Amino acid sequence: MNREPFETMPDVMDVKQIAQALHLSKAGVYNLLNNPDFPTLIIGGRKLVMKQDLIQWLKSKTKTNAKEDEPR
Secondary structure: OOOOOHHHOOOEEOHHHHHHHHOOOHHHHHHHHOOOOOOOEEEOOEEEEEHHHHHHHHHHHOOOOHHHHOOO
16 A cells, blocks of 8 residues: 655645545545635635645644543
């Protein structure tokens, strides 16, 4: 299986590239692109994502605080 490292992806990514980077189907990526808080860039009808915006979005969705994972 070919897993291209995320760091080597282009600065502006299309659906296929996002699917490769996140290991999702194209349908899964289109679901993300239609999410209001996902950093979608629309140019000429194409839905694209800037790699840095994608990284920031992923960080905002990642639980990094151990207290969040502890049961109450």
